[in-house]
Amino acid sequence: MTSNIGYTPAEKGILIVLSGPSGVGKGTVCKALRSKAPELVYSVSATTRPPREGEVDGVNYFFKSREQFLQLVDQDQMLEWAEYVGNFYGTPRKFVEETLQSGKDIILEIEVQGALKVKQKFPEGVFIFLLPPSLPELESRIVGRGTESEESIRNRMSVALEEIRLMEHYDYAIVNDQVDLACERILGILTAEHCRKDRMVSKIKHWMAEVNH
Amino acid sequence: MTSNIGYTPAEKGILIVLSGPSGVGKGTVCKALRSKAPELVYSVSATTRPPREGEVDGVNYFFKSREQFLQLVDQDQMLEWAEYVGNFYGTPRKFVEETLQSGKDIILEIEVQGALKVKQKFPEGVFIFLLPPSLPELESRIVGRGTESEESIRNRMSVALEEIRLMEHYDYAIVNDQVDLACERILGILTAEHCRKDRMVSKIKHWMAEVNH
Structure with a gap:
């Protein structure tokens, strides 16, 4: 009766897949996460x-x-x-x-189509879709790079819209309004996933078995 | 195209039901939450x-x-x-x-049987089960009250074991090893629930409709 049901080394980690349309700031969020959550491994x-x-x-x-x-x-x-x-x-x-x-836990930052392929092979991953605060904001982020023609911007916006429709296949969606808040949401999701009942039940089974013998 | 997909006042709140065996510290955790998360309403x-x-x-x-x-x-x-x-x-x-x-968001602190009745009427709630760090620890918390006979303690422990078996019906289980950590886990779960894809899709539908017209 001495075992503990906190996080144990026997527990498997969680794969978090962070995705979203190009221009939404996946890279920036991941970079901020690296300093906020150094215990996370990056794929x-x-x-x-x-x-x-x-x-x-x-x-x-x-x-x-x-x-x-x-x-x-x-x-x-x-x-x-x-x-x-x-x-x-x-x-x-x-x-x-x-x-x-x-x-x-390991985090994988990847574009939308790649994430959906990962989901086919790794459905137990936690799939997070990063959204812009608004579409005009996404457009201004793409324009802000200053490297693209008007046609290219229109094209990228229409690709982004198509990609946003694919968020249906994700578990969570978070808004990248502020990088710090986006990080907090990701870490909140990670905490919650560790506390899911099914994960805890598999720990407590072991614990209850010890108690019952 | 000006709407924002952060948390909007139009979004309904979330009912969090915090439960667990007697002696596990539900009241202490709720009291700590009140100061950490004053924006939460308590039932x-x-x-x-x-x-x-x-x-x-x-x-x-x-x-x-x-x-x-x-x-x-x-x-x-x-x-x-x-x-x-x-x-x-x-x-x-x-x-x-x-x-x-x-x-x-509103939090309801309640014993295990009551929580399961709430679930029947309010299945969309988020049901969190609070666990002791270990059974000996739960026993020492019950003994620590100093008010109970040995028989009463044995009886309460056996009720607690029965109640722990009911965590199967909950969405999440968290360990009350440290009150601060337990609060963080609850707030992480709340963040995650707000970011669930289905919640966000219903927001973005409105947003996408504005874009498509």
């Missing part, structure tokens, strides 16, 4: 693009040859992958699963 | 017991005659009720519903 992508100066294998990316990358795909070792400007990018399953097994 | 019970000195109708309790109380029961205006030492105690539906309609 490392694999890529076939050559390392840039200062990039470290296993930290910034897992650097792979095309052959290695495609072999991992064949072995169902990529939770999702895509080709972008001639290079492959993907999310290695092994790093995610090993982190979860070690009892740590 | 006010109805009772037929006469007001004590300083107690204010509508603040400490809604004071009712037996006739008034039973009439409310007949009109299905009590989410749950029970008789205790010759007096009736219950949770008036009207106060809860009016608070939720005003967009505020």
Whole structure:
């Protein structure tokens, strides 16, 4: 009768997938989370693009040859992958699963289509959709980058609208009105997911069994 | 295209039901929550017991005659009720519903059987079960009151075990290892519930409709 039902090392971690339309600020929120929640692990992508100066294998990316990358795909070792400007990018399953097994939570920041692919392979993940405070605000964030033509902005807005319709497939949606608030909401969701009854019941079964013998 | 999808006054509040075995510290946690989260409304019970000195109708309790109380029961205006030492105690539906309609969250602290009755009438509530850090710890909290015989303690522990089995019917379970942590978990759950996709979709429908016309 001495066991404790706080968080135990035996508990598996939670995969949080943070997604949302381009321009919504996924990267900024994730960066802020890194300093607010250093105990969270951040998923490392694999890529076939050559390392840039200062990039470290296993930290910034897992650097792979095309052959290695495609072999991992064949072995169902990529939770999702895509080709972008001639290079492959993907999310290695092994790093995610090993982190979860070690009892740590891991966060994966990814665009909307990629997130839905991850959901097919990893439905037990917690899928969070990041929303802009309003559509005009999203537009001004895209315009604010100053790098795009009017047509390109219109095009990106229409893609963003299509993507927002896909939030239906997510568990949660949070508004990125202030980065700090968005982080708090993500950490609140993480806390809540750890407290879900089913998670706790599986702990208490062990605890009750000890008590009943 | 000017609407905002942060929390709006149009959004209904959430009913949080906090329950758990006697001795687990529900009252202490609720008291701490009151100072940490003054924006939360606390459910006010109805009772037929006469007001004590300083107690204010509508603040400490809604004071009712037996006739008034039973009439409310007949009109299905009590989410749950029970008789205790010759007096009736219950949770008036009207106060809860009016608070939720005003967009505020309301918390109801209640014993396990009462919570399950509330769930029958109010399944959209969020039901949180408070657990002791361990059974020996619960026992020492009951013993610590110093007012009970050994038989009474054994009896209360066996009731507590029965009640812990009922956590199956709850949405979340949290451990009351430290009052501050328990409060944080409750507030995390509340944040998460506000960010549930279905809640947000119903907001964004309005938002998307504005965009599409």
